[in-house]
Structure formats: structure tokens, C-alpha cells
Amino acid sequence: MNENKITIQKIAELAGVNKATVSRVLNGSATISQKTKEKVERIIKEYNYTPNTIARGLAVNKTFTVGFCHDYKDKRAFANHFFYKMLQGIENVIYDNDYLFLMMSRHEREDGTSMFERVVKERRVDGVILPSSLYNEANYRLLKEHRMPFVVLGEREFGHSDVRWVDVDNRQAAQLLTERLYENGYRRIHLYTDQEAIARDKFIADRIDGYNRTMEKLGLPAFVATSVGELQARGTEAVICCTHEQLFELLKETADGLPLPDAELGTFDENPMFQYFKRTVHYVSIDLEKMGEQAAHLLLSIINQKEDVPHFVQIPAFLARTSDFE
Structure with a gap:
């Protein structure tokens, strides 16, 4: 029929x-x-x-729609395969629960308001997922004023105990990497990042903290470098790069005449480019699709007023290693 x-x-x-x-x-x-x-x-x-x-x-009194807010000015996010992995996880759960998925940006209109603000005020969605980079006091007040359920992707210093979030366990990930390099016989294990990232990104601070704690447990001196020159001066045997950008920067500077020929490399999460490397890279694999799925599950639990909804979910990492170049 x-x-x-x-x-x-x-x-x-x-x-x-x-x-x-x-x-x-x-x-x-x-x-x-x-x-x-x-x-x-x-x-x-x-x-x-x-x-x-x-x-x-x-x-x-529902729209059966979930919103995802992004910063259209952040070109790095759209070029980053991490972004699409998380979106895939969110969509898996949203569509399986017969909800629609709306992407919106912070693009400001002539009247000074953004599409995000309009969607929240007009209750075009039942809840919102937003990255930690877009979480701030103004957006918090907007969401709370209009009683809009929301979940933040990525931990940060929220300043509010009622904010729910999902993130990778970055301390545990750094611990796994550091222990792997130690087990492989390296002792001068140093971490490489940049000064701005330390102050800006909580996940960087958490990775540094995980590294520092592990080095202390192993009875080894920790050292966080912000330049390749510092790594050279310390006689680095193994270096953990906090991001892929920093790993590629390190390799570029090495190619430009600042060699660390014998240093073992480590970083966080895999990258399709690793298969072309002439050096082995140790990395912790992060299930970003699962991170997106957990964020969607958490938001739907809030929307549907489930009991005992956790305030945060941390996704564990696990060790992997690229194949040696042949």
C-alpha cells in the first residue's frame, strides 16, 4: 500500500x-x-x-534535528582528515536514531548575528555539538539562556561544571608513546611542540603533562623543546611531536640541513602520508570516528532526558607503528 x-x-x-x-x-x-x-x-x-x-x-515539541557548529574561517579544519572522521561518527549515530543533521557556521550577517545564534534562538535544532575552539563564555550564555542541550568536542578549561564534553585521553596517549620509546631502548626522549600551542590548546598541555609524568615515573629527565636547535643541543635520541604539523616541520628542517639522523620519531594518530616516509614513525592511534559517535550519543541522551548521563567521555588511544620503508 x-x-x-x-x-x-x-x-x-x-x-x-x-x-x-x-x-x-x-x-x-x-x-x-x-x-x-x-x-x-x-x-x-x-x-x-x-x-x-x-x-x-x-x-x-521537537525538531528531530541535531546541529554541528563550525568556524568557516578555520581552513585548517576542512583540510584535516580528523575533522571528517569525527563528522562521520556523529552522522552514524544521528541518522541511526532518525534525526537530521544540520551544519552551521559562525559566519556573521550584516546585523552582527551568526547563523549559529539564529538557529539556537529560533530552536531550529534539539541540540548542538560544537568544537572546543568555539566554546566561550558568550556561546555558553547563549546556549544556557535558550536551554539548548549541547556537547563540546574536546576538553578545555570550561569554567562551568555543567558542560559535557568528549575527548581523547591525551595524557594516556602521551604515556603510551613515551613508554614505547623507552622499551625500545631510548633514554633521551624529548617532546617537540611550539610555544603558542602550549598556551592555546589544552590537548597540547595534556600531552605534555602525560609525557612529564611518564618520564618522572621512569626516572628520566623530561625536556619540552620548541625548536629543532634545542633538540640537537640536547642530543635527542627520540622525539615525540605533539601534532602532525610539528612532525612535518621537524622533517622539513631536517631536510634543510638541521639533521637528527638517528632520532626515533613519535606522534599522535596516523596520517596517510606516513606510508611514504623513509623513517619509522611510532604513533598512538586515536579513534576519531568513535569520538564523534560518543558525542552524538551523549547529546541524544541529554535531549531525551536519560538518567545518569555522564559529564564527559574520554576515548582511549592504542599503540601502532608505521611499517618500515623498503
Whole structure:
């Protein structure tokens, strides 16, 4: 039967229940027995019924849409494969739960407002996921004022105990890398980053903290370098680069005549370019798709007012290593 010729009333009659029960099944209510749910869902499938999302939303005061806010000026994010891995994870969960997914930017209009602000104020979505780079006091006040559920991708110094977030366990990741290099016989293990990143990015600070703690546990002196020259002066045997950008910068400077020919390399997460390297790179693999999935699960739990929703979720890393170049 064509979906336009079947109504909720007809489904209710065929299932031997009332319209309210069918609506609760469509809205995923946990108060319906499994037997009744299966009976209603079987009829819905048989008649190829597709609920009207707008009408469904009006009935329960929802849009069945989740928003993701991004900074359109951040060109690095769109060029970064990490960004798309996280989006894939978010979409996996959102679509599996029959929600729509809306991407919006902080692009400001002539009146000084952004699309993000408009979507929140007009309640075009049921909840928002935003990267930690866009979390600030103004956005926090906006979201709280309009009672908009939200989850932050990436930990930072929030200043508010009610902010829920998902991130990689960066301290644990740094510990794994440092211990791997130690087990391989290296003792002068140094960490490489840049001064601006230390002050700007909490994940960098967490990686440094994880490295420092591990070196202390191993009884070795820790050293954080912000230039290749510092690494050379220290006689570095193994270097952990906090980001891929810093790893590529190190390799470029090495090619330009500042060699660290015998230094073992380590970094965080894999990169398609590693297969072309002439040196082995140790790295901790980070499941960014899972990070996106967990953020979406956390947000939907808040939207649906589930009990015992955690305030944060940390994704563990695991060790990997590129194949040696042949």
C-alpha cells in the first residue's frame, strides 16, 4: 500500500492499539512493551509508512534535528582528515536514531548575528555539538539562556561544571608513546611542540603533562623543546611531536640541513602520508570516528532526558607503528 494511503489511525486499528501508542512507538518511547512495539513496527514496515517529521515534531515539541557548529574561517579544519572522521561518527549515530543533521557556521550577517545564534534562538535544532575552539563564555550564555542541550568536542578549561564534553585521553596517549620509546631502548626522549600551542590548546598541555609524568615515573629527565636547535643541543635520541604539523616541520628542517639522523620519531594518530616516509614513525592511534559517535550519543541522551548521563567521555588511544620503508 502507498504510504500516503495509510495513516496512524489505520496503523492503530490494524495493531489493535490506540493512536497514542503508535505515536509513542514512532517517538521511541521506553514505556511501550516489546511485544506491542514489534507489532506496530511490523505493520509500519509492511505498509511502508513514513511519518511526517514536521507533524511528528509538533506533537512532541521537537525538531528531530541535531546541529554541528563550525568556524568557516578555520581552513585548517576542512583540510584535516580528523575533522571528517569525527563528522562521520556523529552522522552514524544521528541518522541511526532518525534525526537530521544540520551544519552551521559562525559566519556573521550584516546585523552582527551568526547563523549559529539564529538557529539556537529560533530552536531550529534539539541540540548542538560544537568544537572546543568555539566554546566561550558568550556561546555558553547563549546556549544556557535558550536551554539548548549541547556537547563540546574536546576538553578545555570550561569554567562551568555543567558542560559535557568528549575527548581523547591525551595524557594516556602521551604515556603510551613515551613508554614505547623507552622499551625500545631510548633514554633521551624529548617532546617537540611550539610555544603558542602550549598556551592555546589544552590537548597540547595534556600531552605534555602525560609525557612529564611518564618520564618522572621512569626516572628520566623530561625536556619540552620548541625548536629543532634545542633538540640537537640536547642530543635527542627520540622525539615525540605533539601534532602532525610539528612532525612535518621537524622533517622539513631536517631536510634543510638541521639533521637528527638517528632520532626515533613519535606522534599522535596516523596520517596517510606516513606510508611514504623513509623513517619509522611510532604513533598512538586515536579513534576519531568513535569520538564523534560518543558525542552524538551523549547529546541524544541529554535531549531525551536519560538518567545518569555522564559529564564527559574520554576515548582511549592504542599503540601502532608505521611499517618500515623498503
